Amino acid sequence: MGAQTSVKQNFSFRDLFIGLDIPLLLTIIALLIFGLVVLYSASMPVGIQYGYHPIEDVLEQGRWALLGLFVAFFISIIDYRKLQPFIFYLLALAVFALILVLLVGEERFGATRTFLNGRVQPSEITKVILILYLAFWLKTKGEYLQKISLWALPLGSVLGFISVLIYMEPDFSALITIVIITGILLFLAHIDWWQVIIIALIGTGMFALVIRFTGTGAIRWEQFRNGWRDPGEAISQVQRTFESIVNGGIFGVGIGQGQVKFTGLEVGQTDTIFTIIAEELGLIGCLIVLALFTMLLWRGIKISLASSDLSGQLIAAGITFWIVAEAFINIASLINLIPIGGNTLPFFSKGGSSLISIMTGLGFVLSVSRVNQVSKIKERSSNSAVVDMRWRDRGRSISRARSSSSTHR
Numbered sequence: 001m002g003a004q005t006s007v008k009q010n011f012s013f014r015d016l017f018i019g020l021d022i023p024l025l026l027t028i029i030a031l032l033i034f035g036l037v038v039l040y041s042a043s044m045p046v047g048i049q050y051g052y053h054p055i056e057d058v059l060e061q062g063r064w065a066l067l068g069l070f071v072a073f074f075i076s077i078i079d080y081r082k083l084q085p086f087i088f089y090l091l092a093l094a095v096f097a098l099i100l101v102l103l104v105g106e107e108r109f110g111a112t113r114t115f116l117n118g119r120v121q122p123s124e125i126t127k128v129i130l131i132l133y134l135a136f137w138l139k140t141k142g143e144y145l146q147k148i149s150l151w152a153l154p155l156g157s158v159l160g161f162i163s164v165l166i167y168m169e170p171d172f173s174a175l176i177t178i179v180i181i182t183g184i185l186l187f188l189a190h191i192d193w194w195q196v197i198i199i200a201l202i203g204t205g206m207f208a209l210v211i212r213f214t215g216t217g218a219i220r221w222e223q224f225r226n227g228w229r230d231p232g233e234a235i236s237q238v239q240r241t242f243e244s245i246v247n248g249g250i251f252g253v254g255i256g257q258g259q260v261k262f263t264g265l266e267v268g269q270t271d272t273i274f275t276i277i278a279e280e281l282g283l284i285g286c287l288i289v290l291a292l293f294t295m296l297l298w299r300g301i302k303i304s305l306a307s308s309d310l311s312g313q314l315i316a317a318g319i320t321f322w323i324v325a326e327a328f329i330n331i332a333s334l335i336n337l338i339p340i341g342g343n344t345l346p347f348f349s350k351g352g353s354s355l356i357s358i359m360t361g362l363g364f365v366l367s368v369s370r371v372n373q374v375s376k377i378k379e380r381s382s383n384s385a386v387v388d389m390r391w392r393d394r395g396r397s398i399s400r401a402r403s404s405s406s407t408h409r
Helices: 002-015 022-042 044-050 054-077 080-104 122-146 148-168 172-188 193-213 215-229 236-248 273-306 310-334 352-408
Strands: 106-108 111-114
Touching: 022 044, 022 054, 022 273, 022 352, 044 054, 054 352, 080 111, 080 122, 080 148, 080 310, 080 352, 122 148, 122 172, 122 310, 122 352, 148 172, 172 193, 172 310, 193 215, 236 273, 236 310, 273 310, 273 352, 310 352
Parallel strands: none
Antiparallel strands: 106 111
């Protein structure tokens, strides 16, 4: 009896890993560990300034990382399709949090967008919920997507209201991310090309308006243009990144040995943490970071393409493109390929709500992967059962024929 119980328990434990995308999981773990190592070095100047050891920041971020892994693994066990009846309520809760942060949130760096001393940022989890909402919403519309008049107004109303709330914080990086995510999901939902062009024009128009009518947007655009004309006139974060690239060379100066972070590097634990990677790990370290995000992109696209469910395709692709786009915007802005947007580097930048949001999103990607694989296993089992029954029938027929022949003799 005890042996049977042990077998059942072992089987149940193995069931937790059936269909789990192991390459994606290993990539996530590698990014988390790499991020904690770099954060240790990035926290040295702040630790000296405020009198604490950098390991304290690493331990705090490590707790968020462990919680994120637990959340991702828990979500991966759940069939993502069961969330569809509740997605509107989750979106309403996200909107409530965005309103609440405007009323009672903390003002940090000229913006009101966080709770609990900067640890909780509602716009981060809103990105995940919005991707889920769009994925399920687009699936239900089907042929209506071919007529822009039938979907643009309801979708535009929802996105417009959320965008206004985020604009009021202000959080321009989150606003740009939402526009990019929406455009990608609509494109993947197979809308007509002329609709894609209209959306691209609207997105470009919004970008131009932000630059024209907001002081922050105008300043960053001018700094970006100055950097293209003369790198010596680029914004300080860009200049420090170039300095780090030169100092780091191919192999870097070593973890903790960089000097740029001690000479006034702004937001070294968050927005500009890639600058520290460039100096201390050199070109090799930068390429490893890019390779890990490329691996993440590959696995996410592969999972999306393997899904037979449109919502699963959109969730896997949307979450993956969101995370990789955040990384691309962060790195590209630090080398002046695009204007500074204030995006953090996923997995590396310090921040609890950002990390939990990323891990929550990846939990849904793993859930899509699990559903894909379990469906294939069931299909193979069903086909095997049919083949087995046919083989047994044929075996019994041969046996009876031999028996009859023997009796006749």
